[in-house]
Amino acid sequence: MRHATGSPARTLAEVGEFALIAAITDGLPAGDAVIIGPGDDAAALDLGSPVLTSIDLLVEGVHFRRDWSDAQSVGRKAVAVNVADIEAMGGTARAIVVGFSAPGDLAADWALEFAAGLREEAAYAGVSLVGGDLTRSTRDIAIAVTVLGSAAGPVVRRSGAGAGNVVALIGRTGWAAAGLTVLGRGFRSPRAAVDAYRVPEVPYGAGAVAAAAGATAMIDVSDGLLADLGHLADASGVVIDLRRDAFEIPEPLQVVSAATGIDPYALVLTGGEDHALAATFPAGAVIPAEWRVIGTVREASGSDEANRSDEANRSDEANGDSGSDGSVESDESVGESGPRVLVDGTPWEGATGWDHFRPGQRGSR
């Protein structure tokens, strides 16, 4: 067998599918849940019940650019954004399967570094890579990751928030949007923001802790805090009121704001792709360590309430993130009778318009 790690100039087509798969799966660690790993028609896992699952696609030119992110970062991000969805249910991610398609003239090293990133983040997140599909594309690189997880405790949906609950957040918001902003303007700093865009820092383990602490609803912050809390408020039939003073502006975001003129609160409140977790807890609950209280849940008006289940069932994403475009669209958090998410008691009307290479693809409703 030829080795896949030869000359850096070799392409996928030259190295070939089987050698590449061998290089990727060689010595792959298998967690406790893995009964059968890569190498058969399907993997077999012991996950108990319920099994949690979600799929996300990353498409070149939409979710990443090869001149903005190295292959290893793309691999790490592909794992992280998926695991975040299991966290947001209060579960623990256990395994992933990965689809990778790329043109035959892609440098084999890019694919190998992507795989190294996958393996690195999977190890960090405690998930096992148990299978995949490697195939040619005509032009774009497209990556699909499906994550499977388990839940030791209660599964936390988006729909359980009640009036009087407190809203709490763990993880960062605005960092990835800040990084994307500077990349879009041709810069590579502040490095912390650019790195945050390349690989989100998902608060692994926090979802299960929140579930055990009695979280009533939870969501992965992929589209932006206001947008995602809007989804949660829609599903729960409530209004969420955030306190602006609950948010500090971290130093890298101050730098980006100063350099670009973008309102730093727009970054923090509407920037996507950091994959923080937002959750609601009963009043008086002990909020787990490292979660910050950022607001409260209020009762919605009667007409909002009547629309709740219809909206929750029909208007949310199928699951996973939405191929988020890094900026919120204000109608995301507006119910048919008014805004679902307020900041200091009023609708957010701040600037959201930083440069972005991905035009939004949201439905109007």
Add this chain to the structure above:
Amino acid sequence: MRHATGSPARTLAEVGEFALIAAITDGLPAGDAVIIGPGDDAAALDLGSPVLTSIDLLVEGVHFRRDWSDAQSVGRKAVAVNVADIEAMGGTARAIVVGFSAPGDLAADWALEFAAGLREEAAYAGVSLVGGDLTRSTRDIAIAVTVLGSAAGPVVRRSGAGAGNVVALIGRTGWAAAGLTVLGRGFRSPRAAVDAYRVPEVPYGAGAVAAAAGATAMIDVSDGLLADLGHLADASGVVIDLRRDAFEIPEPLQVVSAATGIDPYALVLTGGEDHALAATFPAGAVIPAEWRVIGTVREASGSDEANRSDEANRSDEANGDSGSDGSVESDESVGESGPRVLVDGTPWEGATGWDHFRPGQRGSR
């Protein structure tokens, strides 16, 4: 909310992600295994143990062409090729999650018809669509399907075939390759062959029946019978000898052969993408109904045996099919000490060269 089924000229970008998802998930049936379906960060399923899972990608221009297959057929095929992987483990597919990326200028009706095909085949196969990710791409349509399944009985791997076993087959081979051949030459008939290429006829349920009947090894025939039996023989460290007279040439394949000059046995033995199931059973076992005995398993030479575990672990695909190219490459079924799969006791050297828009992307070894 706008309705997604408006003017046929409307594009994905015009209809929007949320309206499209609503149209796709509206009234979606949920099977017994579904605890939480679409609409949250992840789906939740009750699958028992083990959970079987596999992912497959379908990429426009590689796995399908919009001028050769209608959207509904592509949707049906996306489900079928995945479910076949669970069948091949002796399991029962229960749920799928689907990633779909397409350029914003794609006609919304294409996506809706694709989704209708997904739903149709999912209903036929008895699986529930429980989640997805819908996102923009810059150019290609890329589809990822991950299937989750359960196994009531033993899981059947590729590696369990033993000398003296009989080899049996259920489902069709050569039909999809025949269809692809005529499409590649600009024809649309014989219709049965073209239809077989567009939507494989997977023998749903046959995998679990074979497992219960004591199958020792099993594989999804996606790359072609000789290629896939080569994988099975590699993993099991055996040689498989097929009987040519076990194969009849169906009428549509006779037509294609007559029109193109392609050896019909090349179609049957090396044509991929029909997703038949091939399995081995102990000598004397009662072979389940509709399975046809096509050959026997022989002991490999000593040097082959020594190479077995190494090849099985390192050279197989990660899982799922390989982005099959419809033709076998002869080295797939050749071990280091000789061929792994024989036809009437001799290596297959027949013609495999029909037209195909997808160049092979196999590794040499």
